[in-house]
Structures are given as C-alpha cells and as structure tokens.
Amino acid sequence: MLIVRTIPELRQALSAYHRPAFVPTMGNLHEGHLSLVRQAKPLGDVTVVSIFVNRLQFLPHEDFDSYPRTWEADCDKLRATGCDIVFAPRESDMYPEPQTFKVHPDPRLADILEGQFRPGFFTGVCTVVMKLFLAVFFGQRAGVAVFGQKDYQQLMVIRQMVRQFALPIEVHAGQTCRAEDGLALSSRNHYLSPAERAEAKALAAALRQLAERWCAARAAGALDAAALEQDALDALRARGWQPDYLTVRRRSDLQPATAADAPGTLVALGAARLGSTRLIDNLEF
Structure with a gap:
C-alpha cells in the first residue's frame, strides 16, 4: 500500500491507471468506512482512500481539534482491505494558501436540515471534495467515488455537484453499516x-x-x-x-x-x- 502526502505525488502515482475508485474519509476508520473500500475495489483499476480532517466543514464550536485521529490503526485496516493508495495530505498540502475560492452548493438542497443547523457545512464539504476530485481524477478519463448513505444529504449534494460540473465521476452510494442493535456506525x-x-x-x-x-x-x-x-x-x-x-x-x-x-x-x-x-x-x- 502506497502512502502519499502531496497532490503532485498522488497524480504521479495514479498516472499508470485509467479508472480510480476513490473513497474520501476523515480517518478514524470503522467497519462502515472499510465496507466502502471493499465496495470500491471492483469498480476501478486502483483503489484510493484519502484521510484528511477538513477544517472548512467544522463550525467554530465544533470538534475539529478533538476529532479522533488514529493514523496507524487506519493504515493497518486499509492494508487489510487491499487498499492500493492512501492520500494523507497535511493541511498545508491541501490549503497552501487561504481557500478563498469555494464551491457553494444549491441552497435549496444545502441550506435545509444539516445546512440549517450547521451553516456553511456543505460549502466546506463541496470545496474539499472538489479539490480531492481534481487531485484524484486529474488526467483520468473517468472514475468512481464511493460515499456512505448514512450522510444522506451530503450524498445528494455531491451527486448534484458532480452532475452540474459534468465531472467524469460516477458517485456510488454505500449502504449504512449498523451495529447489532441498529445504531449506525460513526x-x-x-x-x-x-x-x-x-x-x-x-x-x-x-x-x-x-x-x-x-x-x-x-x-x-x-x-x-x-x-x-x-x-x-x-x-x-x-x-x-x-x-x-x-x-x-x-x-x-x-x-x-x-x-x-x-x-x-x-x-x-x-x-x-x-x-x-x-x-x-x-x-x-
């Protein structure tokens, strides 16, 4: 399993492939994430997982600093699933300067429900996902991105973004993984x-x-x-x-x-x- 930190390194690593299957995560991986990786593997010729805790989607009072970071355990789990490439950029790699250009999703979809209670959340999500897409799929003819259905509204926002920007990416929804008592894994x-x-x-x-x-x-x-x-x-x-x-x-x-x-x-x-x-x-x- 190859671990890369910068966008140029990632693009170089992917240059020999034609159809990446990509799973974006913020780390602290559990069975829900790993099921997405397993679903992604047969959908492309190389499986890429990103681990990046995205500051842009956290409100000032939310848990960005305390969000669990479990790097070694995450890598062990990804190796066991057969992941090919882990993209784990530092914040300075993803945002080398203030990210003043942002992707603002349709407010009719993004300003309700989660967007009502977490203003700006989906702008942060869309901006980082677009940047990750450009890093992973740059120079590729097409690819697949796998998102969990537990984040239902996020899945819809990403699908709309992909459609409206005519990105050559198929968005695949992974079913929610649950504990035996029904709790969605998170x-x-x-x-x-x-x-x-x-x-x-x-x-x-x-x-x-x-x-x-x-x-x-x-x-x-x-x-x-x-x-x-x-x-x-x-x-x-x-x-x-x-x-x-x-x-x-x-x-x-x-x-x-x-x-x-x-x-x-x-x-x-x-x-x-x-x-x-x-x-x-x-x-x-």
Missing part, C-alpha cells in the same frame, strides 16, 4: 459513554416508528406530517435527547413529503444530540 460513536451508547439505538428506532406512523396515517387519509414529526421530537426529548430534526422528505429533493408522495420514494432523516455527541441517521421507505 466515528463520533466513541464519544458516547456506556450509558449513552446503550441509549443511542433509540434514534434509528425513532426514525423507523416515524416512517411506520407516516405510512399508516397516509393510508387512513389522516396524514398530519407536522404533528407526527413533533410527536417524534417530543418522544426523543423525553428520553433525554436534544433533537435538531426528525422529518420525512422526498428522496428526490429532500423537500417535505405530502400525502401525494407514495412510500418507496421517501426517506426519514434525523439528527439529535445525546449528551455532547451529535448523531445523524436516515431510513428510506
């Missing part, structure tokens, strides 16, 4: 205390219940989406959570779902803080 799960970890499965359960109640109310001709979502929020608060949103949206554009939208086209999304840890999850239905 690098931030390690922040949870043992008691919080036992409680954390309630977020996935709340989304499942919201979807079931939404479908039942629609079938009965008595859908009040706002009331159902408020009930879900109240139930999670009663368990000690601080929810930002629990909502049912159309998969196509993440706009609020109505009775005209049939099951099979919808997704329930949620974000909530348990103690000091903010978790997100989603459920297509």
